[in-house]
Amino acid sequence: MTTDSGLLARIERIEAQLAIQQLPVRYALAVDSRDLDSLVQLFAEDVNCGRWGTGRAALKTFYGSEHILRGFYRSIHQICGHTVDLIDPDHATGSVYCRAEHEDNGAWVVMAICYFDHYVRRDGQWYFERRDEQHWYSTDWLERPGAPRFQNWPGKYEGDRYQPRLPQGFPTWATFWGASEQHVIDTLTKAP
Numbered sequence: 001m002t003t004d005s006g007l008l009a010r011i012e013r014i015e016a017q018l019a020i021q022q023l024p025v026r027y028a029l030a031v032d033s034r035d036l037d038s039l040v041q042l043f044a045e046d047v048n049c050g051r052w053g054t055g056r057a058a059l060k061t062f063y064g065s066e067h068i069l070r071g072f073y074r075s076i077h078q079i080c081g082h083t084v085d086l087i088d089p090d091h092a093t094g095s096v097y098c099r100a101e102h103e104d105n106g107a108w109v110v111m112a113i114c115y116f117d118h119y120v121r122r123d124g125q126w127y128f129e130r131r132d133e134q135h136w137y138s139t140d141w142l143e144r145p146g147a148p149r150f151q152n153w154p155g156k157y158e159g160d161r162y163q164p165r166l167p168q169g170f171p172t173w174a175t176f177w178g179a180s181e182q183h184v185i186d187t188l189t190k191a192p
Contacts, residue, residue, distance in 0.1 A: 016092065017084050019126045020119050024096045027128070028077035034069060036060050044120050044127040074103035090121040091129075101141070102153075109153045112136040112145075114166060134165045 030039035137145030139152035
């Protein structure tokens, strides 16, 4: 038997999930169309941009810099899947799978990405609170991902900070492979 309060709580959870699931899609559209005004509106007003500062103006400067959206010409971000975990009525986390393509100085670079998101609701509206982009690889679409360290985007992502952190970044990865003998792993990959 469903009570009015139980039904209302279920509807609120469904509405929250639907609103949150719009954020990554709107993010992809804003990035690919270079609509910085729409992009920054997806984030909480007090978003922490690290060394770039705090707030949407700092975020707009970050995304508009040569380090981010001026670092390649054309992009296509394809959202492949999204999980949402509601923590409480105003906070949630999620993981977003994405395949992104970037036109960069004659190369067409493909990335396999997972965004680890934190969401916050303010005045009834859901926003990104924080996005952590991690990726498996980046490579020109004419090449296979591989050595060195699955990072084959010339001139980009060359420091350790930008090296692929997946799949080793998943907390279950080491446990899963920990019981395997090294020679078994060596038959499956040249770059564990």
